[in-house]
Amino acid sequence: MDLYAITVPQFCKMLHNVELWLDAGITYAKAKKFEPDQLVGMRLSPDMYALDRQVQSACDAAKFACASLTGKTPPAHPDTEKTIEELRTRVRSVIAHLETYKREDFVGGAERKVSPKWLGGKWFTGQDYLIQVAIPNFYFHVTTAYDILRHSGVDTLGKSMFMGQLPIREG
Amino acid sequence: MDLYAITVPQFCKMLHNVELWLDAGITYAKAKKFEPDQLVGMRLSPDMYALDRQVQSACDAAKFACASLTGKTPPAHPDTEKTIEELRTRVRSVIAHLETYKREDFVGGAERKVSPKWLGGKWFTGQDYLIQVAIPNFYFHVTTAYDILRHSGVDTLGKSMFMGQLPIREG
Numbered sequence: 514m515d516l517y518a519i520t521v522p523q524f525c526k527m528l529h530n531v532e533l534w535l536d537a538g539i540t541y542a543k544a545k546k547f548e549p550d551q552l553v554g555m556r557l558s559p560d561m562y563a564l565d566r567q568v569q570s571a572c573d574a575a576k577f578a579c580a581s582l583t584g585k586t587p588p589a590h591p592d593t594e595k596t597i598e599e600l601r602t603r604v605r606s607v608i609a610h611l612e613t614y615k616r617e618d619f620v621g622g623a624e625r626k627v628s629p630k631w632l633g634g635k636w637f638t639g640q641d642y643l644i645q646v647a648i649p650n651f652y653f654h655v656t657t658a659y660d661i662l663r664h665s666g667v668d669t670l671g672k673s674m675f676m677g678q679l680p681i682r683e684g
Numbered sequence: 685m686d687l688y689a690i691t692v693p694q695f696c697k698m699l700h701n702v703e704l705w706l707d708a709g710i711t712y713a714k715a716k717k718f719e720p721d722q723l724v725g726m727r728l729s730p731d732m733y734a735l736d737r738q739v740q741s742a743c744d745a746a747k748f749a750c751a752s753l754t755g756k757t758p759p760a761h762p763d764t765e766k767t768i769e770e771l772r773t774r775v776r777s778v779i780a781h782l783e784t785y786k787r788e789d790f791v792g793g794a795e796r797k798v799s800p801k802w803l804g805g806k807w808f809t810g811q812d813y814l815i816q817v818a819i820p821n822f823y824f825h826v827t828t829a830y831d832i833l834r835h836s837g838v839d840t841l842g843k844s845m846f847m848g849q850l851p852i853r854e855g
Contacts, residue, residue, distance in 0.1 A: 523820075526816070635853060636852070637852065645694060645850055650847070652824070657827060660831045663732055664728040668731075676817070679812075681807070
């Protein structure tokens, strides 16, 4: 089990799935004759993030997970997206960044000290951070983005579009 | 990075968190003077699972992940829960089962052939199954259970209750 396999390809696949869900949102909006960017402000509760911030947070969770486990500095993204098209650009930018990582970048990552700003100097081991912080946080935001679109009526989304392509083998 | 650490303790923690969210639902229902078990049937969209099935599916995802990676046979759970109390019992039963696993049960799990019934004889490697099927599926159902409760107004839930206790270190 290697850290690269748990992070880069799976984060990229899920972020690519998010892009497909946004496409489905546009198609639904056009069929129902409403402005697709209305979806960007939809949320499940007044004190939860709207779709824009869920997508931004999913992007950040993936980006910071890989940076923290490898000691690399990720590119900045100032969270200014206001449209589906801008969210799509953000997702693609993060996927392109993640694709620059190599398996060897993650060597020793499980033992690395990971000290996110919000911990004020305290830290996690790389392994604890990945399993207990980065992965749950990433899936929280990805799933809530999906749930917002489903709750908004986007009727072409289904569980198989959440999961994306699966490496099924035969024989 | 070992398969045990990625699965058993984290699944147990998240399922324990689910129990705390159900408790928060009961408290909210009592404050608002509605029957707490009304929450069990809440859903985000008419063609998505309600809270009961989300919790059952999260339990199954965790249970089948550990069984598939170790070759063990998990206990059956017939999905008959209709109340929060019954869902709580289900969650506790699955946590108690997961706690019977030992680290050494997972040796060789990444290379194991995993062939869920729905694949009709086809299969995943253990590693692919865990990363691309079991973990995304587990977090999908856990997050959607949380989102249903938040959408239902349960106002004491927040992100830190989603994440649960974190292994923060000092010094």
